[in-house]
Amino acid sequence: MKIKADVFIIIGSKIVKLLKQLGEATLMLVDTIWCMFTSPPRRDIIITQMKEIGVMSLPVVLLTGMFTGMVLAVQSYYQLYQLSMETSIGILVGLSMTNELGPVLTGLMVAGRVGASMAAELGTMKVTEQIDALETLATSPIKYLVVPRFIACVLLVPILTVYSIFIGIVGGYIIGVKLMGINATFFIKNMLDYTDNFDLANGIIKAFFFAIIVAITGCYKGFSASGGAEGVGKVTTQAVVVACISILISDFFLSIILF
Amino acid sequence: MQNKNLEFKVGVFVAIGLLVLGFMILKLGNREFKETYKIIGLFDYTGGVVKGGPVRCAGVEVGKVVDLILVTEGLANDEVSHVEVVMDIADGVILRDDARVSIQSYGILGEKHIEFTPAEKIDPAAKILKPGDKIKGINPVVLDDLAKEGQEIFKSLRGAAKAIEKVLSDQNVDNISETISNTKNLTADMKVFINRLDNLVANNAEDVTTLISRLSDGSAKFKETLDNLDSILVSVKEGRGTAGKLVVDPELYNELTALIKDLRKYGIFYKGKGQNTSRSKHIKGYDSGDEDKDMGINRGFIR
């Protein structure tokens, strides 16, 4: 009887903790958006973050996008070939890159790269009292640290997604047409027939939400760091895991809402 | 200086991203026809045509379906009498009212679209469709109806065969009139059947197998009849004729064409005016006895 009660207490406390964190993160998001419009940060700070988040993430996003498109083409080729439908690889690559893989992969890559570095950087600042120092200099950490990262993410993750979608389709094209010998015209025509701007818009809207998730989890986890290097490491891992899971879960719901 | 370099990189990143985005938006955008006019197709059955679906003329995309209206006029209880398919056709595409308007499927997913098949020879008398004109469409065939019709045809064929038997064996001139009317019915029915078959094949290629299996019942019976005919019509077995070829069984075709040819030779049967220009032209082709050309009628099957 005693043991059972303990189990409930553990479960209960986990849920309460989770809800508390969710609430705090949401408050932080509201604060961030409020701050973004009431006192926008300096341009050079945003530009620095844009370079970190956008430009520096480009290689990894291009690489994963390209290979995903190629893998899609290779995998589907053998299946579709048996149905004599190999020209529809274009459709498969086009639809999955725009609706799903482009935004999700970009989101995951950015969560791994940018989310982690945000959590680590802000976490270090937290444990070395730099966040406190910021406050003593009458500067809001939200305004100075979170808003620029948030703006850079929200503006650039959709653009990264566009890159990813494009390079993914190019990768599919290279494999399908150059390697598997599908007729190029059919590949492109089929893709264009079945993929339209709604699919592209879908992907970009998703990317927008993923950007919010990555920025807020990274910053929130960073701020919640305590202890020393160990604490920073812990929040960094948490930030990546939480961001990835949130991206996949929200992707499911966004897919339901958007279609 | 370093700051400028930073801004330059970010600027290039964003600019290229937006260019790629613009390129994709243009490419993926629904290629709209700029100037269009509206034509309304009338169908009893649309077989799953959707708004936004393509309209093609001789296989080339010339417009799209913009609306489907269930027409309830003139009927009690808001029953649906037919469907008006409103289409936007690109300006500069001239369609005449003698074109065949049918519902076809294309693409890997078998999407339905409206197909205009222009008459084979331009008929200056045929009216050019103006914006807002209505044109009667050819209804896609519902499979069950077709099977029923097929059986009726076989029934009347058998009646005809019996009549011919009487004529030829008894030399009973009085019965010839009966034969004529039977045969006339038969050919008329046959023609409709062929039309429908053609449509059906175009729309439901895969369903044809089902149809054939249904037909085989009938054709077994028909074979019997033909065996009878065979013995009677030894003398008139050279020519080649019409409709039979259209039914899949080549033997059936051979026998039927022979029969009609013979009938014509005796002057009992004159070919009626075709309701459908394009189809009747094909049939004329077969009547000429040109065997090579005959394969053309299989168009529907091959496609």
Next chain:
Amino acid sequence: MIEIIDVHKNFGELEVLKGVNLSVKRGETIVIIGRSGCGKSVLLKHLIGILTPDSGKLLFNGVNISQMKENELVEHRKKFGMLFQAAALFDSLSVKENVAFGLREHMDLSEEEIDRITSKKLSLVGLYAVEGKKPAELSGGMRKRVGLARAFAMDPAIILYDEPTTGLDPITSDVINELIVKIKKELHVTSFAVTHDMKSAYKIADRIAMLYDGKIIESGTPEEIQNTSNPIVRQFIAGNSKGPITEKNL
């Protein structure tokens, strides 16, 4: 000017402040002494609103700091300069940008103006030609001095020093002590310093207060403290390992 009334602060189970009472007058330099871990840094952070008390009040010119609204708190903080114990320099920014941080955020100054002020503040703490360096490239003592320059940069009315001289060699320590005294005299700033360094405390303090077991147990001029009869304070200023403080813990 600053009144600390019965402030309590707990971190979870740990009671750090158990009813601190202290008041500081304008232009006064008060030095808080106390053992490591007794809550001196925590007390400083309360004054600038980074930490809020669990109970009790902190009044600044009669206004309760912990009840200030966001924008009031910003204005409040602009009047303060704070030196952190471990300097807490922004390690992504250069030394110059660290010192100029408040100027850039809150004042509309030209680049030349900023250059002028930062190099002046850095030379005050005895640093030259380090503007372009990153904090990681500096020694601990240099970092502390950059932190000091950053605290001075906005010419604040109140300066909070968290151990200004620890980690510095005796000569630099004395330079810093002189500096604190000089700034106080010239600019009439109010100073609130935390230190273990008794030599420094005697030199800069108008008043010394000892924080012990979450409370201020004694406060007075340096002479009064030196001649106190309180055995706890006596053990602390004499730096004996034997005495009432260590006995109690054993």
